[in-house]
Amino acid sequence: MRRTLLTMPPTPAPAPGPAPAPAPAPAPGQQPSRHTPSARRPYHHGDLRRAVLAAALDVIAADGPSALSLRDLARRAGVSHAAPAHHFKDRTGLLTAIAAEGFGLLASTLNEAADLKDAGVRYVRFAREHPAHFQVMFTPELLRADDLELTTARTLAGDALRGAVSAVRPESLGIDTRLAGVAAWSLAHGFATLLLSHNLDGPVGDKDPEEVFRTLAAMLFRSEPRENP
Template structure:
């Protein structure tokens, strides 16, 4: 629980607190009133910034997708296997964000920022796949390879976020599976 809001970026503070709450209680138990209480602001502050609960979750998902795109994009220099590790690590370290990023029933599907953030995260993943030598993925189109790669890392990330695989093992498994996928 935070000690209350004490700085200039209330929107960001609310997103951070919402992520922490979701990590603790899940997205279905998140309430704007409890979020406001934990952030130390008026009960109307979250609604002022996000409109409603779905708006808050949409903003949180977009924020998470942008962070994921940055993490995966930065790791791509090390090849697809390091991009895969970055994806899995993100899910483990940002469970609150990850818990809502791929849950359309919780989000405003037509939100422009969400669409833009989704595109950015897919571009980062595509860059990781494109770092694989073409002969190692010759049996797939770039789009198919990206879909297969996303399936692999998303499955491993979901397991890592749920906690059954210890962090070092999850990272190592992601790295080795990514190498094997396009061997």
Template sequence: MARQSYHHGDLRKAFLDAAVEVIGESGTGAMSLRELARRAGVSHAASQHHFGDKAGLLTAVACQGYELLAEALRQAGDELLDVGVAYVDFAVTHRAHFEVMFQPGLYHADAPEVRAARERAGLALAGGLARMPARRGPASPHAPVAAWSIVHGFATLWLAGALPEGLGDDPGAAARPVIELLFDHGDRNGSGGGG
């Protein structure tokens, strides 16, 4: 067993990887620092040294998740549709991070590193929103919340298995026509009036 072979940074990464694995298998409730220390082959005191407590570890998971999300959204480009699909794909491929990120009561949501990472992800999402066509005049100040609600809601429903059957196995492909509704304000049918 490689109990003594960890360098300081390697052990932190090992704990994060183990946390993501446990959360992915059983959810945040099943995760404990003691179990993670066992999986990493180190003492419980080592986990406390790096993270303090469970909330400290989940803070690191959330921060890592926001960084990964920001990178995924940046790589998607500037089109809202592609950014939205990337958001859904991120949620599905990084399910454990996604589960933690949007439960701020589990971690130190006000930690500076989390706020900075969350802001980077928000800016990447806003990049796609800036190119959203406005078919009814100036863009609504609620457009960012509407766009986020659609992609986040779709991702959450997909992960819960709550969407109707027949959408296929590819969450990004299934989300694309839903996200496209952001561009269609009803004026294709000549109903450009109220909502």
């Protein structure tokens, strides 16, 4: 038996017509437009990480770290719910990244301090300007303690504060340098924490918190020990 091969009839050639008009050339000095469908991407690698961090800081400032959800942050950033995990793995990773960024910012501002008192003022200012960072940085149970970025940034901030303390040479007054650092940190951190939690609204009132801190620092670090009668 002979098999019959089915073949498609040839497609007729299109009728000749006018050629399509070429795209207009850009004016002299004008760059070609890059707004093509493939170029219109909502985020690239760096943008998404920053967008998630910014959204997380807003949530923390308003409702605290416990309100964080990667799925909710993805919705806020306008990406798939799995996208943030590519940068932070999980919620702990995100909080750790926030803390590391905060310690880096704190180190930068402390390194610019003129003296120990100015370092304390800058510490308080940092807490007021970055309340979400400040809250996460000092809540170790939320963080991945062995994260290299976190430990490096924390060390830089600590070194900056220790440098400001060493500059006043507390050992020349018979004061242990390490304890002097603890005292300076306790004053700045305690004042900032009480300020952010509104526990100083009454005592401070409408006064500039930084000026109040300067006064406190002068009272505590310049006072001479009283002699027993």
